[in-house]
Amino acid sequence: MEELRILSPTAILGYGFPVQSFEEGMRRNPHVIAVDAGSTDPGPYYLGAGISFTDRGAVKRDLEIILPAALEKGIPVIIGSAGGSGGRPHLEWNIDIIKEIAEEKGLKFRMAVINAEIDKEYISKKLSEGKVQPLYPNQRLTENELKETGRIVGQMGVEPFLRALDEEVRVIVAGRAYDPAVFAAAAIQKGYDKGLALHLGKILECPSIAAAPGSGSDSMIGYLGKDYFKVEPLNPIRKCTALSVAAHTLYEKTNPYILPGPGGMLDLTETEFIQETERTVRVRGSRFIPSEKYTVKLEGARKIGYRTLSIAGIRDPIMIAGIDEVISGVRERVKDNFSSLKMDYFLDFKVYGRNGVMGALEPWTDIQSHELGIIIEAVARDQATANTICSFARSTMLHYGYKGRVATAGNLAFPYSPSDLEAGEVYTFSVYHIIEADDPAELFPIEIITVGGSDDFED
Amino acid sequence: MILKIRLIDTAEVIRSKNSGPYELTFDIIFKDWDTFKLFCDKKLIRKELIARLYNIPEEKVISVIEFKPAKAIKATIVRPIASGGLGETDVYGAQQHAPLLSLEFDI
Numbered sequence: 001m002e003e004l005r006i007l008s009p010t011a012i013l014g015y016g017f018p019v020q021s022f023e024e025g026m027r028r029n030p031h032v033i034a035v036d037a038g039s040t041d042p043g044p045y046y047l048g049a050g051i052s053f054t055d056r057g058a059v060k061r062d063l064e065i066i067l068p069a070a071l072e073k074g075i076p077v078i079i080g081s082a083g084g085s086g087g088r089p090h091l092e093w094n095i096d097i098i099k100e101i102a103e104e105k106g107l108k109f110r111m112a113v114i115n116a117e118i119d120k121e122y123i124s125k126k127l128s129e130g131k132v133q134p135l136y137p138n139q140r141l142t143e144n145e146l147k148e149t150g151r152i153v154g155q156m157g158v159e160p161f162l163r164a165l166d167e168e169v170r171v172i173v174a175g176r177a178y179d180p181a182v183f184a185a186a187a188i189q190k191g192y193d194k195g196l197a198l199h200l201g202k203i204l205e206c207p208s209i210a211a212a213p214g215s216g217s218d219s220m221i222g223y224l225g226k227d228y229f230k231v232e233p234l235n236p237i238r239k240c241t242a243l244s245v246a247a248h249t250l251y252e253k254t255n256p257y258i259l260p261g262p263g264g265m266l267d268l269t270e271t272e273f274i275q276e277t278e279r280t281v282r283v284r285g286s287r288f289i290p291s292e293k294y295t296v297k298l299e300g301a302r303k304i305g306y307r308t309l310s311i312a313g314i315r316d317p318i319m320i321a322g323i324d325e326v327i328s329g330v331r332e333r334v335k336d337n338f339s340s341l342k343m344d345y346f347l348d349f350k351v352y353g354r355n356g357v358m359g360a361l362e363p364w365t366d367i368q369s370h371e372l373g374i375i376i377e378a379v380a381r382d383q384a385t386a387n388t389i390c391s392f393a394r395s396t397m398l399h400y401g402y403k404g405r406v407a408t409a410g411n412l413a414f415p416y417s418p419s420d421l422e423a424g425e426v427y428t429f430s431v432y433h434i435i436e437a438d439d440p441a442e443l444f445p446i447e448i449i450t451v452g453g454s455d456d457f458e459d
Numbered sequence: 460m461i462l463k464i465r466l467i468d469t470a471e472v473i474r475s476k477n478s479g480p481y482e483l484t485f486d487i488i489f490k491d492w493d494t495f496k497l498f499c500d501k502k503l504i505r506k507e508l509i510a511r512l513y514n515i516p517e518e519k520v521i522s523v524i525e526f527k528p529a530k531a532i533k534a535t536i537v538r539p540i541a542s543g544g545l546g547e548t549d550v551y552g553a554q555q556h557a558p559l560l561s562l563e564f565d566i
Contacts, residue, residue: 044480044543044544137481246528247472247529249529250486250529251486252476252484253484254478254484255524257524257526355548358548358554358557359539360514361515363513429480429541429544432480
């Protein structure tokens with residue numbers, strides 16, 4: 001079995017990579033270039049609002065290098081979790097960038113587009129059949145929660161990619177995908193071991209984070225054989241060590257031995273990490289264990305309102321000592337002032353210098369700092385109400401007459417004018433469940449399009 | 460003889476991060492095998508310790524796992540709120556490791 005070479009340019013499309021690293025990768029004659037473009041890490045807003053957390057200019061820069069190089073070599077490019085969250089608008093956003101590049105560079109190619117946004121009626125039907133289960137520690141999905149959730153995506157496994165590869169397209173751009181799937185698909189299509197292919201994919205999805213020194217914006221190549229894989233960073237300043245690669249297995253995972261994914265789990269209990277050369281690591285023993293039923297993870301975000309915030313600082317030691325009294329007093333005043341209007345709102349005060357970073361998890365509750373940073377935050381069903389609550393809380397806090405006050409001109413230092421900032425729509429994760437699919441590819445329809453040139457002269 | 464060991468002196472990496480939007484996971488990667496083995500043998504990192512450190516009930520500590528290939532011990536807890544929910548302070552969960560830095564053990 002010939003060694004299959006998979007090039008991963010960067011951790012997330014748009015995070016960039018040194019051109020030298022990418023070119024070094026192309027000199028190794030990869031069989032495929034794959035890149036993950038998304039994550040739930042930046043929070044629910046991006047999925048809900050249909051906006052990418054990556055920058056358009058930065059994504060275009062990366063693809064401008066990747067696409068022509070791959071087309072010239074005749075190898076496929078596979079992009080997963082397009083536009084960060086992998087919903088329909090995110091996918092369209094990425095397709096638009098690809099079309100723009102094709103036009104500017106005079107490229108023409110066939111491309112598969114795989115949708116990952118899941119129809120709510122489909123989920124509702126599965127829900128009534130008892131085929132939607134919560135992922136711990138989430139609750140059972142209710143019909144109402146489903147109805148109020150704006151956008152739901154499913155994490156596709158390798159199966160839709162296998163179908164797209166059969167169409168002999170040059171580029172595959174997919175919505176939300178299980179991170180390792182884009183890297184493993186071409187290998188699985190060629191008959192390589194699924195466990196090793198997916199484990200290699202796990203490492204290549206954040207390529208140089210598994211190297212030392214680590215980086216989120218550098219390239220790595222993976223070599224897959226019959227019963228092993230090897231990883232090698234493409235920047236000479238980095239090395240893969242048995243420890244750096246093994247440590248990466250811990251990253252963002254609950255249990256590093258058992259990694260559940262679409263259609264089964266990756267079992268790393270027998271995995272060995274062996275230092276091959278000074279810069280490369282060989283891995284063997286990783287296994288894929290298929291599950292009885294094929295399940296797909298769903299992610300959904302629900303819009304809960306609009307946010308306004310005000311940022312301020314406090315330097316007065318008497319005010320700092322009495323900060324709890326001030327905040328509870330301001331809360332009371334806000335509540336009392338609008339009591340007749342029955343306003344529904346969320347009001348929060350983040351106190352940096354006390355527990356602004358850790359909130360309820362903070363074990364040190366004594367204030368040691370000579371100054372505090374305050375964020376006053378209001379969330380309400382509409383922007384106007386959020387503005388009203390934030391504004392009133394801010395002006396009340398500014399002039400609040402706390403116990404022992406000597407500085408009677410004002411309690412807060414505002415770094416900005418205007419002091420209040422509209423932060424727009426607010427979302428919350430509302431769906432994080434698994435759904436049983438009858439066919440691993442049924443949720444993810446594929447469309448084949450021709451990008452660039454004129455369709456009349458299809459070659 | 461009682462020896463005081465500070466976690467920060469024995470670990471190469473101490474970090475926190477989301478493991479999905481509903482969990483927070485802590486990684487401690489040790490500098491050498493002897494210390495890793497000592498921590499495992501004596502079960503120095505336990506669910507009860509993590510619960511006390513973060514002032515949460517023990518049932519909110521999902522697991523404490525020893526991962527030999529990386530000389531690491533990993534603990535995972537339920538996030539107080541889902542990532543980015545109302546009241547969030549750390550969307551990525553990357554700055555929740557600090558209390559681990561001041562841990563000390565009597566050996």
